[in-house]
Amino acid sequence: MIETENPSSIRLDSIDINIIRQLQNNAKITNKDLASQLELTTTPIYERVKRLEKLKVIETYVALINPVKVGKGLMALCMVRLEKHTKEKLAAFEKHVANIPEVVECYHLAGQYDYHLKILVRDMNAFQHFIVNKLSTNENLANVQSSFVMSRITDTTAVPLTEES
Amino acid sequence: MIETENPSSIRLDSIDINIIRQLQNNAKITNKDLASQLELTTTPIYERVKRLEKLKVIETYVALINPVKVGKGLMALCMVRLEKHTKEKLAAFEKHVANIPEVVECYHLAGQYDYHLKILVRDMNAFQHFIVNKLSTNENLANVQSSFVMSRITDTTAVPLTEES
């Protein structure tokens, strides 16, 4: 069995893990509240958070928006296959996709498909426009298999944390 | 053509859109900075943000964590098909999946598959454990088609905003 050690070699103790756990759920929690939960004062909390930010364990803090309330009620998932897989063709496709604002996720895959895309649009009409006028203008595209999200059972930005970090 | 009006009927002007745009990128921006960018004082910014929170346009504020740096270096996408689609069987599967911490996304789909799952684990070994001991313990599962993320071209939590909101 291959051991997969944390490649970035960042030592996180249980206090760090707890801080991350809290901030993943609510970035607005105060150092004071964190401190009282962890039975510390604000200074070590402050310094630990700054350290996690500096190490890029914490990448950013963001507001999460309800897409329905800003007129983006349709989420689609597209599994994409390309014709050719040369380095240049892959890079060209990635550049193409990176410039389409409707695409909120684009992952290069190992498996049956080449790319997974997550699309946020107003409605099916806007989706058709995306497919016809935006995605399929890339010459190397072979085929796209789309699915539409009816309901979200789980949808979290929080990375599941175990004590082995 | 069917007109799809914003179903929640929330009127957002360009100042609101700009506030949301900023907060989607950086939740830590101060009202003061937002105010100077939008050429206002802090009070209207404060009141608009509070309104957006109250209307649940802004759902929460979260810290985004680099999964690699906390030992979750493997992301997998699973397309799931179930045997039976009765209301009870679907609800049972959803409840099952909602209790697996490795599952950060579970969407019920219209299309060729029933569910899309996004999985975050340490490595392939942990993924196998997830499949064998966690996911496939649901009796109604027919088959799972897994893909593995090699690279992320785009990966944002920001909803693309147009002026028609």
Add this chain to the structure above:
DNA sequence: ACTGAAAAACCCGCATT
């Protein structure tokens, strides 16, 4: 690596227009 305290910056309500 932590405590405790103090300085600086910001949040948030209020009076006003």
Add this chain to the structure above:
DNA sequence: AATGCGGGTTTTTCAGT
């Protein structure tokens, strides 16, 4: 709906352990 001010919190720094 906006401005401007002021009290209360929070963030951030610092001396001491």
